[in-house]
Amino acid sequence: MKISDLPPSPAPPSSIAHVETLTNQLENLTLESPITPQWISALSAVSRSVSAAIAHLTPSTNLHFWKLAFRIWNSCVDIHNFTISCDDRSTAETQVKLRNAAADLLLIAGKPAGIPAPEFKAAGFFYKTGLLWYDLKVFDSAAACFEKATDLTAGVRLERVRDVEERKLLLDVNLARARTAWEVGDWNLTIALLNRSRNLLFGYPMCYRALAEQYLQFGKVELGKMKPIGGSSDLATSPSKLLNEALDLCDKGMRTCKHPDENIDFQNLKGRILRLLAAERLQTEDYEGALRCVRVLREGGGKEEHPSVGLVAMRAWVGMKRIVEAEKELKGMLANKSVPESVCLSGAEAFLAAAGIEAAKGILIGLVGRYRLGASAALRVVQRVVEGEGGGATAGRARVVAELVSDDRVVMAFSGDELEKECTAMHAILWNYAVEHFGLKDYETAAELFEKSMLYIKHDEMNRPRRANCYRVLCLCHLGLSQLDRGQEFINEADKYKVYLQKGAEKEAISQVEDLINCAEFNPEYLTLTAHEAMASNCIPAAIASLSTLLRLYSPGKTMPLPEVAVLRCIIQLFQKNHSVANELEILKYTRRVRVRISEIGAENFFPKGEIGAREMNWFAVHAWNMGLKLAKESKYDSGMEFLEMASDFYNMGKESAENTAMVCKALILTVASMIANEDEKESMLDSDIKKALEMLDKAKKILSSHSIAAASSMVIDDNRPLIEPGLYFLHTFNTYQILGRLSEDPSSKQLELIKNFVSSSSKNWTTLNLLQLGLVASQTSHPNPEVANFALKTCLSELLASPIPDYQLVSLTLRKLIGLTAFTIKEDDCKMNVAYEVYLQAYRIIVGLKNNEYPNEEGKWLAVSAWNRSIVAARLGQLELAIKWMKMGFALGTHLKGMENYLPKMKECLATIEKTITEEENNMVTS
Numbered sequence: 001m002k003i004s005d006l007p008p009s010p011a012p013p014s015s016i017a018h019v020e021t022l023t024n025q026l027e028n029l030t031l032e033s034p035i036t037p038q039w040i041s042a043l044s045a046v047s048r049s050v051s052a053a054i055a056h057l058t059p060s061t062n063l064h065f066w067k068l069a070f071r072i073w074n075s076c077v078d079i080h081n082f083t084i085s086c087d088d089r090s091t092a093e094t095q096v097k098l099r100n101a102a103a104d105l106l107l108i109a110g111k112p113a114g115i116p117a118p119e120f121k122a123a124g125f126f127y128k129t130g131l132l133w134y135d136l137k138v139f140d141s142a143a144a145c146f147e148k149a150t151d152l153t154a155g156v157r158l159e160r161v162r163d164v165e166e167r168k169l170l171l172d173v174n175l176a177r178a179r180t181a182w183e184v185g186d187w188n189l190t191i192a193l194l195n196r197s198r199n200l201l202f203g204y205p206m207c208y209r210a211l212a213e214q215y216l217q218f219g220k221v222e223l224g225k226m227k228p229i230g231g232s233s234d235l236a237t238s239p240s241k242l243l244n245e246a247l248d249l250c251d252k253g254m255r256t257c258k259h260p261d262e263n264i265d266f267q268n269l270k271g272r273i274l275r276l277l278a279a280e281r282l283q284t285e286d287y288e289g290a291l292r293c294v295r296v297l298r299e300g301g302g303k304e305e306h307p308s309v310g311l312v313a314m315r316a317w318v319g320m321k322r323i324v325e326a327e328k329e330l331k332g333m334l335a336n337k338s339v340p341e342s343v344c345l346s347g348a349e350a351f352l353a354a355a356g357i358e359a360a361k362g363i364l365i366g367l368v369g370r371y372r373l374g375a376s377a378a379l380r381v382v383q384r385v386v387e388g389e390g391g392g393a394t395a396g397r398a399r400v401v402a403e404l405v406s407d408d409r410v411v412m413a414f415s416g417d418e419l420e421k422e423c424t425a426m427h428a429i430l431w432n433y434a435v436e437h438f439g440l441k442d443y444e445t446a447a448e449l450f451e452k453s454m455l456y457i458k459h460d461e462m463n464r465p466r467r468a469n470c471y472r473v474l475c476l477c478h479l480g481l482s483q484l485d486r487g488q489e490f491i492n493e494a495d496k497y498k499v500y501l502q503k504g505a506e507k508e509a510i511s512q513v514e515d516l517i518n519c520a521e522f523n524p525e526y527l528t529l530t531a532h533e534a535m536a537s538n539c540i541p542a543a544i545a546s547l548s549t550l551l552r553l554y555s556p557g558k559t560m561p562l563p564e565v566a567v568l569r570c571i572i573q574l575f576q577k578n579h580s581v582a583n584e585l586e587i588l589k590y591t592r593r594v595r596v597r598i599s600e601i602g603a604e605n606f607f608p609k610g611e612i613g614a615r616e617m618n619w620f621a622v623h624a625w626n627m628g629l630k631l632a633k634e635s636k637y638d639s640g641m642e643f644l645e646m647a648s649d650f651y652n653m654g655k656e657s658a659e660n661t662a663m664v665c666k667a668l669i670l671t672v673a674s675m676i677a678n679e680d681e682k683e684s685m686l687d688s689d690i691k692k693a694l695e696m697l698d699k700a701k702k703i704l705s706s707h708s709i710a711a712a713s714s715m716v717i718d719d720n721r722p723l724i725e726p727g728l729y730f731l732h733t734f735n736t737y738q739i740l741g742r743l744s745e746d747p748s749s750k751q752l753e754l755i756k757n758f759v760s761s762s763s764k765n766w767t768t769l770n771l772l773q774l775g776l777v778a779s780q781t782s783h784p785n786p787e788v789a790n791f792a793l794k795t796c797l798s799e800l801l802a803s804p805i806p807d808y809q810l811v812s813l814t815l816r817k818l819i820g821l822t823a824f825t826i827k828e829d830d831c832k833m834n835v836a837y838e839v840y841l842q843a844y845r846i847i848v849g850l851k852n853n854e855y856p857n858e859e860g861k862w863l864a865v866s867a868w869n870r871s872i873v874a875a876r877l878g879q880l881e882l883a884i885k886w887m888k889m890g891f892a893l894g895t896h897l898k899g900m901e902n903y904l905p906k907m908k909e910c911l912a913t914i915e916k917t918i919t920e921e922e923n924n925m926v927t928s
Contacts, residue, residue: 016064018046019105023068026075035079035094043101047108063112069105073125076102089136096132100145103129107148119156120166123149127173134176139183146177158199171200171207175214182218190218194245203869205262208253209269215246216273223280243277271297271306278312287316307339311347318354326351345377352384374413375422382426386433398437398445405430405452408541414456427456427466438477447477510545524553528561540574547571565607565616568594572623587627588639594620595646603653614655621650625667632674637681641674662724665703668696669728672735685742693739700732729765733758734774741783751778752787759795768807771796772814779821786821793818801846808850812859815843819866840867840889847896857898864893864900868907880918887911
């Protein structure tokens with residue numbers, strides 16, 4: 001008998017036998033054979049007949065139906081896995097109908113004896129079937145499945161559901177119903193189901209995250225429907241309401257986390273929520289609200305900021321007419337390599353529209369210096385400046401355009417044969433704008449624009465006619481201004497060095513310098529003269545080219561017009577006048593050369609004798625120190641640490657003094673700090689780097705403990721700061737701890753010994769804040785050391801409490817961290833509870849002995865609530881005596897805290913209930 005030959009409404013004498021026959025036929029189908037609608041109709045007819053006689057079914061019959069339903073379901077899964085790549089909707093619907101029939105059969109079978117949690121298994125079938133209907137957008141069938149799943153589990157008391165998967169199923173079904181109601185526009189049911197879901201979280205982080213994610217998705221959809229101002233008329237489904245609910249759940253869920261990985265997931269989710277909330281506030285023109293969201297996002301930390309954060313902040317500042325702050329945000333976006341080009345360009349155009357054309361240069365230089373498509377960015381910005389507000393040719397706007405397009409960095413962005421199209425476009429923009437001014441008889445402005453347009457004409461045969469046209473029109477402009485000599489100058493294209501400098505033609509002037517050394521009567525003195533002439537004309541690149549050419553001529557025994565060290569210092573100073581990233585790399589290159597030359601010929605031969613040499617040496621030491629600090633502040637740690645290392649070398653070469661020794665020590669310690677920071681941002685340190693860092697720290701340690709530095713500790717510098725700040729001892733210890741953690745062998749004992757020695761040192765150059773920071777680092781880094789964390793935090797707490805006026809904000813933070821640390825320092829759960837209880841007991845003794853408001857109230861509430869939550873966990877595990885112990889602790893803490901008055905009666909009642917339960921159980925045991 002074939003499935004296609006089955007009658008549409010069979011009425012077999014034995015229903016169970018007929019269902020078994022149908023199941024066997026389904027299992028024997030080849031995977032290529034389709035499931036016909038007649039087969040599903042036959043199964044449905046049998047199900048209806050069985051359902052009518054459900055009261056007369058025996059337990060064994062129920063169990064048989066249960067097994068048959070599972071066989072049908074498993075066959076459906078096999079067929080689905082084979083046809084998963086099939087896009088035929090009718091096939092998909094047929095398979096879902098068959099699954100629906102299998103779930104209905106389970107519903108008929110009821111609760112057979114011997115099947116654990118049968119209602120949850122049946123609910124799981126309906127839930128999975130409903131998801132498939134949902135994917136097919138058959139929302140009425142999906143809703144029916146989800147409602148059946150809800151009805152099956154409705155009679156189960158939540159506190160008796162122990163299995164994690166079963167608890168998760170309750171929440172998943174509720175959320176699926178909410179999504180289905182949302183799809184059909186039943187907002188009231190959706191919100192009611194979401195609110196009901198709060199009772200199904202069971203304190204699990206994954207449940208909080210799932211519900212928060214659902215609120216987030218609904219908020220995102222509603223945000224996309226919002227108009228520029230205003231939004232949804234229903235406050236319950238407004239994006240703001242939905243996203244705030246998601247944020248609240250996210251914060252609550254974070255408090256339930258027990259593992260760092262879970263906390264990271266919540267941090268990422270919270271970031272997504274806050275970014276959408278900031279966008280929603282920006283859309284409703286609540287700029288302060290948007291900035292609050294941005295502030296919270298940034299306070300949350302993280303290695304890398306999402307590209308949209310800076311854009312939202314910038315648009316908010318623009319909306320508030322705070323141009324300075326908006327410009328700061330935009331510069332931050334331009335400096336952030338992870339921000340896409342399109343986002344930066346969009347932000348730049350929005351800022352330019354608000355700030356006006358005067359701000360265009362800073363924007364353009366940032367775009368050109370940051371992106372590979374700098375030429376395209378420059379074209380967009382220049383075009384916007386040319387068009388301006390309402391367009392029109394004005395002298396002020398023309399000056400800005402001329403300044404923009406003549407900047408070296410902009411011109412460099414158009415270099416390269418592949419940018420011919422962009423060069424032509426820029427030349428056309430400038431030419432057309434110059435023609436406008438020429439038509440207005442503003443010949444001076446027109447001449448300047450025509451001259452700048454020549455910067456974007458390639459020096460090749462194809463572009464000679466275009467260049468000739470520029471010279472002709474420039475001649476006309478100067479004739480119009482009665483400047484006949486300038487007209488002749490452009491016609492003849494004079495190429496003398498001084499003329500190039502006066503014209504600002506840097507490339508031509510540099511080319512002229514290169515030609516000098518090929519002259520028959522060349523003398524190195526000529527290069528010093530050209531350098532002076534270039535500096536007098538403020539043509540820095542030409543001056544650098546002259547001195548760099550001079551530097552190449554130095555050799556042992558050769559007489560030169562200037563000492564080599566003076567030439568290097570002048571080149572570095574010239575690069576420092578032009579602020580750009582490229583210049584920083586050039587400065588680093590020439591500073592390296594100083595150190596290389598010293599190692600080759602010795603400091604005594606490289607620097608002049610006497611006081612002049614000492615001043616030169618000190619200049620390089622101060623220069624390397626300042627550059628190292630500057631780059632470190634800008635998070636350019638790879639270059640910064642090299643400058644700081646060179647600073648330690650230069651100071652070490654100087655005369656022996658307490659000041660120089662102190663600076664060597666500082667430079668060594670900060671070099672290691674930069675190495676650690678560079679690793680956190682880029683790549684892991686090599687073994688050689690770790691060894692080098694330990695050697696530097698060892699040198700610094702010897703300096704800190706030497707007699708010569710003791711005098712420096714009492715000395716002060718210009719601003720009355722001590723030459724050796726107490727914080728330097730802590731930074732040395734902190735860096736040493738970090739580097740030890742990167743050793744291949746287990747560093748735990750060495751780290752603990754280091755911290756103990758630091759605390760017990762006779763000089764006591766540390767504060768409680770230092771100890772707290774060490775404790776936090778030891779407990780939170782990727783390589784935690786619980787023993788160090790425990791020692792540092794306990795010592796910190798003892799020192800804080802021993803103070804005449806303790807800082808109870810720090811006390812509360814230290815207590816909280818000690819409580820969290822018990823999960824890592826103690827292995828067995830009972831010991832964890834005991835150690836944690838001792839910390840709570842210590843906190844209680846502190847709070848009891850204080851006046852009102854001395855202990856931070858929110859921290860006190862956290863202690864009370866977390867102690868009470870521990871009791872709930874113990875109670876659910878059946879550990880009633882332990883639950884009472886924690887309840888009493890939570891209640892005792894609550895009696896001494898403001899804002900707990902409303903909770904205390906309920907806590908007391910709950911405590912009495914559990915105590916009564918224990919008493920009754922004990923009595924029953926005695927009776928039995």
